[in-house]
Amino acid sequence: MKEEKDYIRDLAEIRSMMERTSKFLSLSGWAGIMAGVYALAGAYLAYTYFHFKPEDALAAADKGRGSLPGLVLVALATLVLAVGTAVFLSAGKARKRGEKLWNATSGRLLVHMSVPLMAGGLLILVLMSKGLLGLVAPVTLIFYGLALYNAGKFTYSEIRILGLLEICLGLVSAYFIGCSLLLWAVGFGLLHIVCGIYLHYRYER
Amino acid sequence: MDGLHKAFESRIRLGIMSALAVNETLDFNALKEFLELTDGNLASHLKSLEKETFIGMSKSFVGRKPNTSYFITPEGKKAFENHLKALEQLIKAQLP
Numbered sequence: 574m575k576e577e578k579d580y581i582r583d584l585a586e587i588r589s590m591m592e593r594t595s596k597f598l599s600l601s602g603w604a605g606i607m608a609g610v611y612a613l614a615g616a617y618l619a620y621t622y623f624h625f626k627p628e629d630a631l632a633a634a635d636k637g638r639g640s641l642p643g644l645v646l647v648a649l650a651t652l653v654l655a656v657g658t659a660v661f662l663s664a665g666k667a668r669k670r671g672e673k674l675w676n677a678t679s680g681r682l683l684v685h686m687s688v689p690l691m692a693g694g695l696l697i698l699v700l701m702s703k704g705l706l707g708l709v710a711p712v713t714l715i716f717y718g719l720a721l722y723n724a725g726k727f728t729y730s731e732i733r734i735l736g737l738l739e740i741c742l743g744l745v746s747a748y749f750i751g752c753s754l755l756l757w758a759v760g761f762g763l764l765h766i767v768c769g770i771y772l773h774y775r776y777e778r
Numbered sequence: 779m780d781g782l783h784k785a786f787e788s789r790i791r792l793g794i795m796s797a798l799a800v801n802e803t804l805d806f807n808a809l810k811e812f813l814e815l816t817d818g819n820l821a822s823h824l825k826s827l828e829k830e831t832f833i834g835m836s837k838s839f840v841g842r843k844p845n846t847s848y849f850i851t852p853e854g855k856k857a858f859e860n861h862l863k864a865l866e867q868l869i870k871a872q873l874p
Contacts, residue, residue, distance in 0.1 A: 586789060
């Protein structure tokens with residue numbers, strides 16, 4: 574016959590197994606912080622060197638044409654750095670937790686994020702081809718927010734709130750396109766840093 | 779004790795049920811990784827749960843490799859939930 578402490582341990586293990594098999598918890602807080610730093614640097618470069626100062630959906634296209642390849646390059650470099658750092662740091666955290674980076678939970682997380690991200694990425698290509706550069710920053714915020722909102726079911730639930738905030742910022746910046754780069758820097762820079770610090774202090778110490 | 783099921787006396791089988799309760803399906807390798815078991819050990823526990831009709835399996839091919847995925851059956855879900863309730867009551871009853 575089992576004793577009481579066995580029952581308590583049974584319950585604790587059930588709970589931990591349910592969490593471990595349904596949520597990806599090797600997401601690193603530092604990845605968020607670093608992504609935020611890259612985003613702030615990218616936004617700064619876009620503003621100072623490439624004079625990305627959209628006033629409305631179309632106006633940016635007229636003035637900004639010449640610097641479009643540069644802007645795209647900065648955006649891609651920011652994306653690659655952020656994703657690369659996130660994978661690297663999360664792999665480290667997974668190793669420490671004795672898990673693999675690539676498992677059933679991380680796979681599910683990626684699949685659920687990739688649908689909104691792909692749709693958003695394709696929409697941005699369409700917007701750029703139509704010269705609607707002013708809408709690019711709001712659209713990245715909205716679709717990234719949707720991806721995070723989805724992802725929240727499969728990792729720390731705080732990611733869900735971050736997603737909602739990104740969506741709100743995206744909608745506001747779609748209305749006030751003059752502020753869209755600033756709001757983009759808030760969404761991808763500041764919020765990532767704040768969320769990263771929160772996750773780090775709450776779960777990694 | 780009512781509700782506590784014999785099949786769940788083993789912590790490994792309890793672990794398998796917990797994992798399958800929150801996932802639509804999990805394949806053999808994913809279960810193996812989560813539970814940190816050897817192939818043979820996991821297979822024997824899976825078989826005994828299958829015999830109780832608490833879990834089911836379906837075989838498919840991923841490319842050329844055979845892939846077996848497991849899922850919880852309605853009976854399994856019910857038995858597992860009853861077991862959980864019974865555990866909680868046992869603990870509550872013994873608390874001062």
